[in-house]
Structures are given as C-alpha cells and as structure tokens.
Amino acid sequence: MNRVIKVEKDLRGFMKVIFNRPEKRNAVNYQLMDELESILAEAARDDEVKMLVLTGAGTKAFCSGGDLSEFQDLYTEEEAFTMLSRMGEILYTLAVFPKPTLAYINGSAIGGGCEIATACDFRLAKSGVKLGFVQGTLGITTGWGGASILLEKIPGQKALKLLMDASIHKAEEAQGFGFVDEIVGEEGWEGFAEKLLRHETGVLAAYKKVLVNKWQASGLKGRMEAEIHECAKLWASDAHHAAVRRFLSMKK
Numbered sequence: 033m034n035r036v037i038k039v040e041k042d043l044r045g046f047m048k049v050i051f052n053r054p055e056k057r058n059a060v061n062y063q064l065m066d067e068l069e070s071i072l073a074e075a076a077r078d079d080e081v082k083m084l085v086l087t088g089a090g091t092k093a094f095c096s097g098g099d100l101s102e103f104q105d106l107y108t109e110e111e112a113f114t115m116l117s118r119m120g121e122i123l124y125t126l127a128v129f130p131k132p133t134l135a136y137i138n139g140s141a142i143g144g145g146c147e148i149a150t151a152c153d154f155r156l157a158k159s160g161v162k163l164g165f166v167q168g169t170l171g172i173t174t175g176w177g178g179a180s181i182l183l184e185k186i187p188g189q190k191a192l193k194l195l196m197d198a199s200i201h202k203a204e205e206a207q208g209f210g211f212v213d214e215i216v217g218e219e220g221w222e223g224f225a226e227k228l229l230r231h232e233t234g235v236l237a238a239y240k241k242v243l244v245n246k247w248q249a250s251g252l253k254g255r256m257e258a259e260i261h262e263c264a265k266l267w268a269s270d271a272h273h274a275a276v277r278r279f280l281s282m283k284k
C-alpha cells in the first residue's frame with residue numbers, strides 16, 4: 033500500500049513530515065493516523081532529529097481535516113468516539129513531542145487540519161492561505177482535542193472567536209489572532225527554524241519539557257478527552273450527518 037506521509041530528513045537537523053494525499057487536500061484517514069503515530073515515535077528516538085516540520089504535499093492544502101468520505105460511515109456517538117479518540121491520542125503525542133515542532137501551512141488548513149497545526153509549537157504560513165476551525169459549520173466541534181490545545185496557545189477570547197465563528201480566515205488575519213507566528217514564502221520557514229537548530233538538542237528539549245510539565249500539571253490530556261466526548265455526542269446529530277452529505281454530494 034502506498035504511504036500517505038513522506039518523510040525527509042535534513043542534515044541541518046530537521047525532519048519534514050509531509051501529508052501526501054493532495055488529491056484529497058491531504059485529508060486525514062486511518063492510514064495517515066497510523067503512519068503519523070509511528071513517525072512521531074521514531075523521530076522522538078532519533079538523536080539526529082532536532083525539530084519536526086509538518087507540511088502538506090502540493091500547493092493547495094496543508095491538511096483539510098478528517099477524511100469526510102472515509103468517516104461518513106461513522107454514525108453513532110460510540111463509532112465517532114473510536115475514531116476521534118484515536119486521532120486525539122496522536123494529536124496529544126504531537127503536542128508533547130519532546131523536541132520543537134513547526135507547521136509550515138503551505139495551503140488550506142481546515143477543521144482538523146487547524147487542530148494539527150495548533151498542536152505544533154510554531155505555525156508559519158504562506159501568504160493568503162485559508163485557515164478555519166470550520167467544525168461548527170458541520171454541526172460538530174473540534175474532534176481531536178484541538179480546542180483545548182488552542183486555549184493553551186492564544187488568548188481565550190481569540191480562541192473562542194476562531195472556534196465559535198467557525199469561519200475561514202486568510203493567514204494574515206490568523207496572524208492577528210496570534211495563531212500564525214509568521215507569514216513566510218515557500219522556504220521562508222527555514223530561516224525561522226535555523227535560529228533554533230543552531231542550539232543543542234538538549235537545550236531545545238529542556239525548554240519543551242518545561243511546557244509539557246505545565247500541561248501535565250494542568251491536565252491537558254484529560255481536557256482533550258472531555259472535548260472529544262463532546263464532539264462525539266454532536267457527531268451523532270442529524271445536523272452533522274446532513275452537513276457531511278451536503279459536502280460529499282457537492283463533489284459528485
């Protein structure tokens with residue numbers, strides 16, 4: 033089976049993790065979850081990797097969130113929770129990854145795609161790309177724990193606005209919310225990365241540990257699990273199933 037994530041190790045110390053389903057705007061399916069989980073485990077153990085850079089294949093999308101065609105068959109709260117909690121575990125692993133992580137948002141980051149970007153330590157975006165926690169338009173909420181992480185990273189008022197209005201913003205606007213750290217060109221993220229990569233892994237890892245310790249003390253994982261349960265309840269609603277049907281019928 034073809035892999036859906038490409039991995040590129042660079043001698044400068046970063047590992048690029050490239051979601052490689054451009055024909056589906058790099059949507060997350062079960063295979064991508066499995067591959068991302070094992071990549072994170074291997075990269076954490078690899079002393080040659082000082083930083084992860086997550087990005088999308090192609091020029092159109094970083095990640096368009098959950099694969100609506102693959103997940104449309106999930107109907108009940110229990111069925112939804114099984115998938116949502118699986119990706120929620122992986123999102124937490126990404127958030128607490130023991131070395132710096134950077135999302136280079138090369139294209140649209142929609143729904144769970146924004147949750148994945150949120151779980152990274154830094155978010156650099158190409159000018160004009162579209163970002164949006166659109167889950168509300170589908171009758172659900174963030175399903176992988178991304179709202180709990182977002183509330184750790186930007187002011188609560190800004191986070192609630194992004195989540196509750198569920199609209200799509202350009203990268204420049206998202207920067208105003210504090211969600212995007214820098215607007216960069218094609219490889220502009222490398223300059224940002226190189227400022228960190230010049231330091232020892234031990235320094236970078238020690239600072240990340242300070243942040244992870246804070247999240248462990250404040251029960252971030254438990255808050256993500258509660259968030260996922262809320263999404264699973266909404267997943268079973270008629271409003272959600274109708275919204276997914278509308279999306280999939282538009283594409284026929």
Ligand SMILES: CC[C@H](C(=O)O)C(=O)SCCNC(=O)CCNC(=O)[C@H](O)C(C)(C)COP(=O)(O)OP(=O)(O)OC[C@H]1O[C@@H](n2cnc3c(N)ncnc32)[C@H](O)[C@@H]1OP(=O)(O)O
Pocket residue numbers: 055056057059092093095096097098099100101102103140142143144145147166167170173174175176279283284
């Ligand atoms: C599972 C829950 C999860 C969470 O919140 O935790 C979620 O993420 S819910 C899902 C949220 N995501 C969406 O609603 C995004 C839906 N997609 C779009 O809005 C657009 O496709 C966009 C903005 C990402 C890109 O628009 P663009 O015009 O560039 O492309 P197309 O819309 O023409 O799409 C091309 C092609 O990709 C397929 N596609 C795109 N997104 C998804 C997706 N999330 N799941 C499955 N398939 C997706 C789309 O159907 C087209 O396929 P084609 O066969 O060519 O018709």
